[in-house]
Amino acid sequence: MTDYVRKILTSAVYEVAEETALDPMRLLSTKLGQEILLKREDLQPVFSFKIRGAHNRMSQLTAEERARGVICASAGNHAQGVALSATRLGVRSIIVMPTTTPGIKVDAVRRLGGEVVLFGDGFDAARAHASGLAERHGYVFVHPFDDPDVIAGQGTIGMELLRQHPGEIGAIYVPIGGGGLAAGIAAFVKFLRPEIKVIGVEPEEAASMKAAIAAGGPVTLNEVGLFADGVAVRQVGDETFRLCRELLDDIITVSNDEICAAIKDIFDDMRAIAEPAGALALAGLRRHIEMGAAPKGALIAINSGANVNFDRLRYVSERAEIGERAEALLAVTIPEVPGSYRAFIRLLGRRAITEFNYRYAHASAAHIFVGVKLSQGDKEKREIIDLLTANGLGVTDMTDNEVAKLHVRYMVGGRVAGLTDEMLFRFQFPERPGALLTFLEGLNDAWNISLFHYRNHGSDYGRVLVGVEVPIDTRADFYAHIDAIGFPYWNETENPAYRQFLEAN
Incomplete structure (x- = not known):
């Protein structure tokens, strides 16, 4: 911890980053009966805290390393930090981004001077491709979280928090993706004020740090949800795991609906729009209060970013009131x-x-x-x-009920007579050109599609509800076909929303 505190105190982040405001959330504080403050990392030049760690790492490149150029893999926020920092330092930057990355982040990276390479359906595939390019071409790989200098750069937020609020602080709630932000903040806060609780927050569908702590080491999740794409990491880092396991007081997981509700809370109080990962910590703070587990004193949530596609707000608005x-x-x-x-x-x-x-x-x-x-x-x-x-x-x-909220509410009245052997399935696939066609071509003509609902929710993955007539003697063959498509799916034939509103008479 001493080494990290020294790194944080001597960090070069303020060459490009700003000390962001710590704003009171007056409406939510009144509603929940406790003082709530929001750390506004959405106000950074790249609308995310990631500029801190990226620049702190890159400011220490040697002249020889700067001449080689840098490369990183990112779903967007780290990419923008690397691109901006590299441009300021006069260094070439190659940014590998998943093909599912929101367009607002891809365009931002290009405007900041980064050379974008789109590859893979998620962060892990992009990172593997970036590592291969770095090895072949000699680029310096700038890790998004599992690097001591990156961790220290993110830890400057903890330093600012203790200076900005010297009074009683009950807990600081921090979003976790790979764990760099939580590790950096906890290292500084626990060194100077160990009585303050530092709580990590993860989405239920991407809880990689919680899984790692339960297993005693980093584990790879089979799949992660991409709604909060800024924290959609299948495996946390070795160093971030070591620090988070030692320093965090707890990890809370929250649903997508709760994240949507937190986005609405931030808008109501600040007239600002957070990305899903940016509102994650506030969702955890709310959950902690509702559980009766929040400590006394001011509660601080980190708004980690505001890079959100506008069309995703349709989904957010639909789910916010359910989430709260x-x-x-x-x-x-x-x-x-x-x-x-x-x-x-x-x-x-x-x-x-x-x-x-x-x-x-x-x-x-x-x-x-x-x-x-x-x-x-x-x-x-x-x-x-x-x-x-x-x-x-x-x-x-x-x-x-996810099937009810995503599909059935738009299909009420779809009952028909004469269908036999109908089964209902929910599929998920990357929201990119051609993915829906790939899915449809993977279904064999031997089975009749009896129901179909798809709606673009402005997310990184598409969701389809499909009814198919599958005679009992062909079901093994049918499952083999949908397994071969390669998209995650769930059998929803017994779902009560389907049984009441859509099942054939």
Whole structure:
């Protein structure tokens, strides 16, 4: 820790980076009953903290290394830091980026002087390609997180925090991808003020540090979700693991819906738009308060960046209120008789209806997909379900049902007669040109597609819901075909959203 503190105190980051503001979140503080502050790394010249570590590493290149040029692999934020720093230092930079990288980040790297090479579906494939290019051409590889100088550069945020808020701090919440930011902040904070808790936050679908600590060493996740692309890392670094295991007080995981809610919180308080990874720490802070585990004193979340594609905000806005438990999605069965709708709405009283989907499907029962605005979170949702149930209505909670939220809500009323052996599958594939065609060509004509729903959510991966007629005696062959396509999939045939709204009569 002494070595890291020395590196942090002598870091060269301020040649290109800025000391960012530590802003109070007054609205959220009032709502949650605790002082909450946001460290605004989204205000850096490249809209991300990554410029700190990249420049601290590159400022120490020898003249011979500068002449060779540098290379890195990144989904965007580290890439922009390397590109800007290299341009300032007069060094050539080659940036290998996954083909799924949001266009806003690719364009930004090019504007900053980086030579972009698009390769692979994710960070790991891009990193392997960058390592190969470095070996063949002699470029200096600038690691995005597992390098002491990069870690020290990110640790300057911890130094600023203690200077900006000398009073009581209960905890600092830090997003974790590869672990460089968390390791750097924890190294400085724990050296000077060990009583402050440093909490790492990861997405549920990319919790590589939590998995590493549980296993006793870095492990490679089979797959990671790409919604929070800035932290979508399948394996953390050796050095970052060593520091995080020793210095972090806890690691919290959060859902994509909770991240969306945190993006909305930041907008409401700051009129600023964070990228999903940028709002990750605040989502963890909220989760910690809701768990009753947050310590006393000011709570600080790191807003790590603002590089988000505009079209992704459509998905964020759809999921934010679910993430903050301000909306319930319910499947309700009512009698298919005149007056039933009116009686149903009367039961809900003056609560705001956010969504109402229905189509005739059966002579005796009507299935409704309804969204209801909540002011008291899960407690109120439970009260609504109990009220409807007590009045003889069938209710299924769809609030946390991914198939319902992504697909079925747009397809209510799709029942048909005469289908046999229908199975339902959810597929995920990289959102790039040709991927949907690759998926469709991989399905053999021997099986009839009976249902299909795809919607671009502005994310790095596409999601398709597919119904297929698969006779029992061909199912082994069918599974062999979809396995060969190579995209992750889930059998959703028993999903209650499908059973109530889409399954064939």
